[in-house]
Each structure stands twice: as structure tokens, then as C-alpha cells.
Amino acid sequence: MTDYQTWERRTPRQRIGRYILMLIVLVAAAVSWQLLQINYSYLGTAPTEFMDLINRMYPPNVGYTGEIISPMIETIHIAILGTALAVLMSIPVALIGAENTTPNRFTFVLGKFIISASRSVNVIIWALVFVIIFGSGALAGTLAIAVRSIGFCSKLIAEAIEEIDPGQVEAIQATGANSIEAAIYGIVPQVKPALIGVSTYRWDINVRASTIIGFVGAGGIGVELNTSINFFAWQQVLTILLAILIIVVFSEVVSAYLRRKVR
Amino acid sequence: MATEQPEQRTWRRPTAFYNHYVKWAVYVVITVFLLWSAWNMRISPARIMDGWNAAVGLVEGMVPPEYTTQFKNELLIEGLVESLAMSVIATIVGVIISIPVAFMAAENIAPKPVYWTGRGIITVSRSFHELIIAIIAVKAVGIGALAGVIALSYKTVGFFAKLLAEEIEDIDSGQMEATEATGANRVQTMLFGVIPQVMPRIIGLTIYRWDINIRHSTIVGIVGAGGIGATLLNSFDQYDYDFFLTIIIAIIAIVMVGELISTYIRGRIQ
Amino acid sequence: MLSVTDLQKTYPSGDEALKGVSLDVTGSETVAMIGPSGAGKSTFIRCVNRLTEPTGGSVELDGLEITGLSGKELRNARRDMGMIFQEYNLIERLTVMENVLSGRLGYVSTWDAFRRKFAGDDIERAYEVLDRVGLGGHENNRADELSGGQRQRVGIARAILQRPKILLVDEPTSSLDPESSRAVMDLLTEIAAEDDIPVLINIHEVDLAEEYAGRIVGLRDGQKVFEGGPDDLDETARGQIYRGEEIPEGAGPTGKVAEAGTPGESSQEEGQIRRG
Numbered sequence: 001m002t003d004y005q006t007w008e009r010r011t012p013r014q015r016i017g018r019y020i021l022m023l024i025v026l027v028a029a030a031v032s033w034q035l036l037q038i039n040y041s042y043l044g045t046a047p048t049e050f051m052d053l054i055n056r057m058y059p060p061n062v063g064y065t066g067e068i069i070s071p072m073i074e075t076i077h078i079a080i081l082g083t084a085l086a087v088l089m090s091i092p093v094a095l096i097g098a099e100n101t102t103p104n105r106f107t108f109v110l111g112k113f114i115i116s117a118s119r120s121v122n123v124i125i126w127a128l129v130f131v132i133i134f135g136s137g138a139l140a141g142t143l144a145i146a147v148r149s150i151g152f153c154s155k156l157i158a159e160a161i162e163e164i165d166p167g168q169v170e171a172i173q174a175t176g177a178n179s180i181e182a183a184i185y186g187i188v189p190q191v192k193p194a195l196i197g198v199s200t201y202r203w204d205i206n207v208r209a210s211t212i213i214g215f216v217g218a219g220g221i222g223v224e225l226n227t228s229i230n231f232f233a234w235q236q237v238l239t240i241l242l243a244i245l246i247i248v249v250f251s252e253v254v255s256a257y258l259r260r261k262v263r
Numbered sequence: 264m265a266t267e268q269p270e271q272r273t274w275r276r277p278t279a280f281y282n283h284y285v286k287w288a289v290y291v292v293i294t295v296f297l298l299w300s301a302w303n304m305r306i307s308p309a310r311i312m313d314g315w316n317a318a319v320g321l322v323e324g325m326v327p328p329e330y331t332t333q334f335k336n337e338l339l340i341e342g343l344v345e346s347l348a349m350s351v352i353a354t355i356v357g358v359i360i361s362i363p364v365a366f367m368a369a370e371n372i373a374p375k376p377v378y379w380t381g382r383g384i385i386t387v388s389r390s391f392h393e394l395i396i397a398i399i400a401v402k403a404v405g406i407g408a409l410a411g412v413i414a415l416s417y418k419t420v421g422f423f424a425k426l427l428a429e430e431i432e433d434i435d436s437g438q439m440e441a442t443e444a445t446g447a448n449r450v451q452t453m454l455f456g457v458i459p460q461v462m463p464r465i466i467g468l469t470i471y472r473w474d475i476n477i478r479h480s481t482i483v484g485i486v487g488a489g490g491i492g493a494t495l496l497n498s499f500d501q502y503d504y505d506f507f508l509t510i511i512i513a514i515i516a517i518v519m520v521g522e523l524i525s526t527y528i529r530g531r532i533q
Numbered sequence: 534m535l536s537v538t539d540l541q542k543t544y545p546s547g548d549e550a551l552k553g554v555s556l557d558v559t560g561s562e563t564v565a566m567i568g569p570s571g572a573g574k575s576t577f578i579r580c581v582n583r584l585t586e587p588t589g590g591s592v593e594l595d596g597l598e599i600t601g602l603s604g605k606e607l608r609n610a611r612r613d614m615g616m617i618f619q620e621y622n623l624i625e626r627l628t629v630m631e632n633v634l635s636g637r638l639g640y641v642s643t644w645d646a647f648r649r650k651f652a653g654d655d656i657e658r659a660y661e662v663l664d665r666v667g668l669g670g671h672e673n674n675r676a677d678e679l680s681g682g683q684r685q686r687v688g689i690a691r692a693i694l695q696r697p698k699i700l701l702v703d704e705p706t707s708s709l710d711p712e713s714s715r716a717v718m719d720l721l722t723e724i725a726a727e728d729d730i731p732v733l734i735n736i737h738e739v740d741l742a743e744e745y746a747g748r749i750v751g752l753r754d755g756q757k758v759f760e761g762g763p764d765d766l767d768e769t770a771r772g773q774i775y776r777g778e779e780i781p782e783g784a785g786p787t788g789k790v791a792e793a794g795t796p797g798e799s800s801q802e803e804g805q806i807r808r809g
């Protein structure tokens with residue numbers, strides 16, 4: 001090939017970068033594959049196992065529906081209360097975690113620390129911790145969900161606060177309003193869409209999370225699901241899964257509707 | 264003016280709801296619901312006190328984290344390595360399955376029945392938490408990393424295919440038509456008209472999903488699907504809170520490193 | 534009356550925005566402040582109600598020294614100064630009525646402010662003011678649904694609902710088309726006359742300043758380089774304000790030697806003449 005008239009999509013450097021990236025991926029894949037030491041005979045039988053499982057699940061146990069109504073309601077309670085608590089606690093955390101509203105350097109760092117501490121621990125681990133503290137039940141689950149959500153909500157709300165137009169706050173201050181009034185009129189309306197968007201979005205996530213914290217005893221439908229699976233009551237399992245599906249889809253529709261409604 | 268209008272005009276803030284009664288009704292319903300939820304939690308002063316004592320005990324039990332025993336160190340490393348390996352394999356498998364699903368679920372490419380099938384797969388995959396999938400996979404293929412890989416791959420499909428489908432729906436249809444106009448068949452059109460356009464997004468999303476899969480791979484072990492989670496649950500069950508804390512710190516560290524790497528690479532390829 | 538003496542402002546960045554500017558605004562006169570970009574016009578106005586903290590000098594409103602005030606006293610002083618902004622600074626997501634009523638926030642309790650509960654008189658007056666600025670019937674529109682000219686008129690309505698003793702106006706027309714600019718300037722001078730309050734306007738358009746203002750102040754590099762009636766603003770004066778041309782030794786407030794006299798006296802006199 002001659003130097004001219006060749007068609008190159010990328011510069012040589014970019015190409016080398018790409019090759020290196022691909023190589024890393026291949027090596028990582030190979031090493032991982034080796035490390036897992038999966039018994040591949042299981043993989044071969046997996047499809048039949050799954051079909052078998054599905055056969056045993058079908059048809060769902062309709063008579064069982066009555067028994068899961070109350071844990072399902074508890075699940076929703078956990079999701080809503082957990083989200084509400086989280087949003088409530090997020091507001092002060094967001095205020096100190098936003099550059100333009102934090103009182104000083106120390107509070108800013110504290111805000112950032114709370115945010116990242118809450119975010120880096122999975123909800124199920126939080127649930128374990130709260131089960132130790134408060135014993136099993138919905139309280140532990142609610143707190144786990146609340147604590148895990150604080151970081152997420154505060155982070156997004158803080159970003160919204162950092163983006164507000166300071167002119168609107170100044171205009172209110174210029175009328176002789178006090179700083180709380182300036183916040184009510186100048187800041188709240190500007191961050192309200194973000195606040196509602198974040199809470200409905202997180203609620204949506206939390207509905208899913210609240211279905212599993214029962215695995216470690218933190219209340220909700222997960223407790224029921226865990227028991228049914230352990231007793232190989234597969235038809236009950238399918239009933240529960242369908243109920244979860246309905247709730248999750250429902251919550252997704254509601255939260256999408258709410259987000260659309262607030263402009 | 265004022266004498267002509269003896270009645271003072273009043274003003275009420277227009278409400279986003281139908282009218283003010285509806286607004287108050289909605290507020291009351293929300294409050295009652297929250298109170299009901301709170302009541303269901305059975306919170307009592309005694310419980311809070313017990314909780315406080317338990318929390319103090321837990322913290323005392325946890326601090327300092329344990330890092331001395333050779334045996335536990337090996338357990339820890341083994342678990343973390345297994346989690347990482349699971350996340351890599353699950354991401355690759357998940358992405359490979361996701362790409363056709365994404366094409367199925369892209370409205371501008373797929374015929375209606377295929378489109379709805381694709382959307383259905385995505386919805387079902389997204390609906391269930393990874394731990395639910397993991398627990399079922401454990402029953403199907405037995406305890407171990409395979410179940411975890413299955414669960415994580417399954418969740419990857421819902422996430423990846425959804426975002427990729429949205430990307431495909433946004434592509435420039437001109438390039439696709441140009442490829443089609445050369446007489447290419449459907450698959451060739453996809454390969455030359457669509458894939459190149461969405462390739463950067465595929466890479467970006469893959470790395471992003473890998474980051475998420477690392478997080479998930481550290482917990483699916485709680486239901487027996489491999490990785491560090493099993494060790495975590497064991498330490499918890501045996502009241503070995505020192506080690507419990509060590510594991511949590513290790514998990515946080517590995518999750519943060521994963522996030523840093525992922526953010527760095529995504530920043531570079533853009 | 535507003536009386537500013539030797540006002541100085543040095544920003545933390547080291548920018549000397551004001552290097553000792555004195556100015557009196559009295560009666561129901563309209564004073565236009567002109568000058569090139571960065572001359573310190575906005576800084577001056579913002580130092581008067583202390584949205585920006587001056588670093589030296591004094592600001593007196595009806596004999597009350599503003600610069601030393603803090604907390605409640607400062608807020609009470611701010612209630613007496615209506616401010617109008619270039620970018621309107623309306624609360625975009627609230628209704629026109631809420632924006633106008635926010636001019637009364639200095640007078641209501643925080644709890645009432647939260648509930649949007651304002652005195653009946655205030656609401657009645659808000660309606661009247663909205664009619665006056667030509668926005669009757671728009672009270673339930675959201676501010677972000679309005680055009681630029683309409684928004685600026687909401688801003689003016691908010692300021693006059695304060696029943697201020699002075700209007701501070703920072704480039705009210707820079708974001709508007711010529712037509713709306715004139716409407717806004719008409720409105721401002723009308724209010725000054727009807728409510729018998731002085732208006733201090735920062736403005737870029739010299740022709741508008743000449744047309745509407747009773748007195749013009751020229752600022753350059755944080756210093757007052759011109760003060761006089763619209764007729765005094767000739768080519769020499771413009772050169773001194775906008776191009777930094779030399780001001781002769783012993784020159785008067787309009788930058789010319791013939792009209793000698795100290796700036797303080799002169800401005801006072803002119804104010805009196807206009808009032809008489």
C-alpha cells in the first residue's frame with residue numbers, strides 16, 4: 001500500500017488505543033472465564049432446568065393471591081415511606097452539598113461525604129445493618145431504603161441547586177424579604193421540577209428494591225418469596241412474581257406520569 | 264376607583280389540580296397514607312432505645328475492622344476476585360445478547376410484532392431485581408458463580424437493550440437508506456448503516472454497565488449466586504461483625520475503583 | 534432623596550469598579566447613568582441597596598445611612614428601594630400575580646409568605662398596578678409564558694408594589710426591542726411623575742437617556758466624568774465618557790472649563806431647578 005490514497009478511519013494512535021482496549025477486554029474475559037471454574041455441564045443442562053422450573057411454576061397459584069396482599073401492601077409502604085424519608089433528609093444534605101448554598105468548606109465536605117457514603121453501599125447491605133439494629137421487619141427495610149436513597153437524591157438535588165439562576169434570588173432579596181422568604185420564592189420554584197422528578201424516579205427504583213430486602217428479613221414481599229422458594233412452592237413463586245411485575249409496571253407508569261405533569 | 268369598586272378583588276393561586284378541594288383532598292390522602300405506612304412500621308420508643316443499644320453494640324463489634332487472619336484474607340480475596348470475574352463475563356454475555364434485542368426493540372427498524380417482542384423482553388428483564396433473578400437461577404443451576412453470571416447477564420439485557428434501542432431510534436436514517444440503496448440486504452444494512460453509528464454508544468454503555476455489574480456482583484452471593492456476597496452473609500450470620508465491616512470496606516473500595524476506571528475510559532472515548 | 538457620597542467598590546478580584554462616586558437623586562427626577570461597559574454602572578446601583586457590598590463611602594436614603602445597616606434594618610431599608618433588572622429576574626415558574634406580590638415580602642410574615650397569603654389591600658393594588666402596566670388579565674399566567682417586554686413590565690409592577698421611595702433600574706431595555714424599550718421608558722418616567730419618586734436608570738442607549746432623563750451622569754472607569762442636562766451632552770462630553778478623552782484642568786461637572794463650579798453644588802442646584 002502506498003502512503004497516499006489509503007483510506008484511514010482513524011489516526012494510528014487511535015487505532016493502537018483501540019487494539020489495546022480490545023486486547024485488555026479479551027484478556028480480562030479469558031482470565032475471568034478461567035477463574036470462575038464454572039462446571040459447564042451445568043450450563044448445558046441449564047435450559048432444561050429452566051424449562052422444568054417454568055413447568056413447575058405454571059399455572060400460578062390463584063388461591064395464594066389473598067395471602068400476598070398484605071405483604072405487597074407492606075412492600076409499597078416501605079418504598080413510599082423510605083423514599084419520603086430520603087427526600088426529606090436529602091434537602092438539608094443537598095443544601096450543604098451544593099457549592100452555592102453551603103455555609104462553609106467543612107459543611108460542603110460533610111455533604112459530599114454523606115452523599116458518597118450512602119451511595120457506595122448496596123441497599124441489601126444497609127438492610128442487613130438495620131436488621132441487626134432494629135430486628136427484622138419493615139422498619140429495617142424502610143430505613144435501609146431511605147439511607148441508600150439519600151445519596152442519590154441529594155446528589156441530583158444539589159446539582160439542581162447549583163444550576164439555579166441567582167438573579168431570581170437577588171430580586172427577592174432586593175424587595176426586603178428575609179433569607180427564608182428568599183429561599184421559598186427564589187430557590188424552591190426553581191428546584192421544584194428536579195425535586196419531584198428525583199423523588200418519583202427514586203420511588204420507582206425503590207419499589208424494585210423493596211421487593212428483595214425481605215431476603216434478609218427486612219420486610220415486604222421478599223420474605224414471602226424467599227420462603228416459597230425455599231419450600232419449592234413454585235406456583236406460589238410465580239404468583240408473587242406476577243404481583244411484583246404488576247406493581248413495578250404500575251409504579252413506572254405513575255412516576256412517568258408525575259414527571260410529565262410537572263414542568 | 265376604589266369607590267366604584269366597593270368589593271375588593273381577591274386572588275388565589277391557581278392549582279395544578281382540578282380545583283382547591285381536589286388539592287386538599289389529595290394532600291389529605293397523601294398524609295393519611297404516610298401515617299398509615301408509619302403506623303405499620305410499629306415504631307415505639309422502646310424499639311428505638313433497643314435499636315440504639317444494638318447500634319452501639321454493632322459499632323463496637325465492628326470497629327476495628329478485622330484484617331489479620333490469613334484464612335479470612337484468602338476468603339476475602341477469593342470472593343472479590345470471583346465477583347470481578349462474574350462482572351466481566353456477565354457484561355460480555357449480556358451485551359452480546361442485548362444487541363439483537365436492541366434492534367428488535369427499535370421502532371424505526373423492527374416490524375411491529377418484533378418490536379413488541381423486543382419491548383416485552385426489556386420490560387420483563389427490568390422488572391425484577393437482580394437478587395430475584397439470582398435466587399431463581401440458583402435453584403435452576405445450583406449454588407455458585409454460574410447462577411450469578413446468569414442473573415447479571417439477564418439484568419444487563421434489559422438495561423443495555425433499552426438504552427441502545429433508544430440510540431438506534433435516534434440515528435440518522437439517511438445513512439441507513441444510503442446503504443440500503445446500494446442494494447444491501449437487511450442484515451448488511453444493519454452492519455454498515457447502523458452499527459457504525461451506534462458503536463461509540465455501545466462501547467460507552469458496555470463500560471457503564473460493567474461498572475454497575477461490579478456493584479451487583481458483590482451482593483448476589485447473599486442468595487448463593489457466587490462472589491463476595493456469600494462471605495458477607497456468613498460473617499453476618501456468625502455475628503463476626505469485624506469481618507463484616509472489613510468486607511463492606513473492601514466492597515466499597517472495589518466499587519469505587521470500578522467507577523473511577525469506568526468514568527476515565529468513558530471520558531477518553533468521547 | 535438618595536444621597537451617595539464618595540462611593541467606592543473594590544472587588545475581591547482586585548477590580549476597582551468604583552473609585553469614589555458621589556451623586557444625589559431627588560424629587561421625582563429621572564437620572565440616567567451612562568458609560569461604557571465595565572464603567573461600574575451596575576456596581577453603583579447594586580451598592581445602593583447593597584446587593585453588592587460597597588468598600589467605602591456612604592449611601593443615605595432620606596437621611597438614613599444604608600451602609601452600616603444589617604439584618605432587619607437593612608431589609609427594611611430595601612423595602613424602600615424598588616429595583617428593576619436587565620434580565621427581569623422574575624420567578625419564572627410562578628404566576629405573574631405571585632411575582633408582583635413578592636414586592637410585599639418585606640411586609641408579610643414568613644409563614645404568610647409561604648402560604649401566599651397577602652393583605653387584601655395588597656392584592657387589590659396588585660390588580661391596579663397590573664392594569665397600569667398594561668398586563669390586566671395576565672395575573673394567572675406563568676412568568677415564563679410572557680414576552681420580554683411583558684416580563685419587564687411585571688418587574689416594574691413588582692418594584693412599585695413596594696411603594697418605594699426610589700426606583701433603581703439597571704439597564705431595563707438592553708434585552709428588549711426598540712418598541713418595547715420605549716414603552717418601558719415611558720412607563721418608568723410616568724411612574725416617577727405620578728408617584729412622585731425619583732428614578733435612577735443605568736442605560737446603554739444614549740438617545741433614550743437624552744430623551745427621557747432630566748439629568749445625565751457619565752461614568753467611566755469607576756469615576757464620574759460627566760453630569761448635566763441632556764443638552765450638555767455634546768460630542769466633547771461623549772468623547773470624555775466613551776473614548777476617555779482628556780478632561781481639561783478645572784473643568785465643571787459637564788467636563789468643560791467655561792461652566793466652572795464644584796460638582797456637588799451644581800448637581801444640587803439642578804435638582805432644585807427641576808423641582809421648582
Ligand SMILES: Nc1ncnc2c1ncn2[C@@H]1O[C@H](COP(=O)(O)OP(=O)(O)OP(=O)(O)O)[C@@H](O)[C@H]1O
Pocket residue numbers: 544545546548549550568569570571572573574575576577
Ligand atoms: N462580581 C464581580 N467580581 C469581580 N469583578 C466584578 C464583579 N462585577 C463587576 N466586576 C468588575 O467591575 C467593573 C464594573 O462592572 P459593572 O458591572 O459595574 O459595569 P457596568 O458599567 O454595569 O457594565 P455593563 O454596561 O457591561 O453592564 C468591571 O471591571 C467588572 O469586571
Ligand SMILES: [Mg+2]
Pocket residue numbers: 574575576704
Ligand atoms: Mg451593567
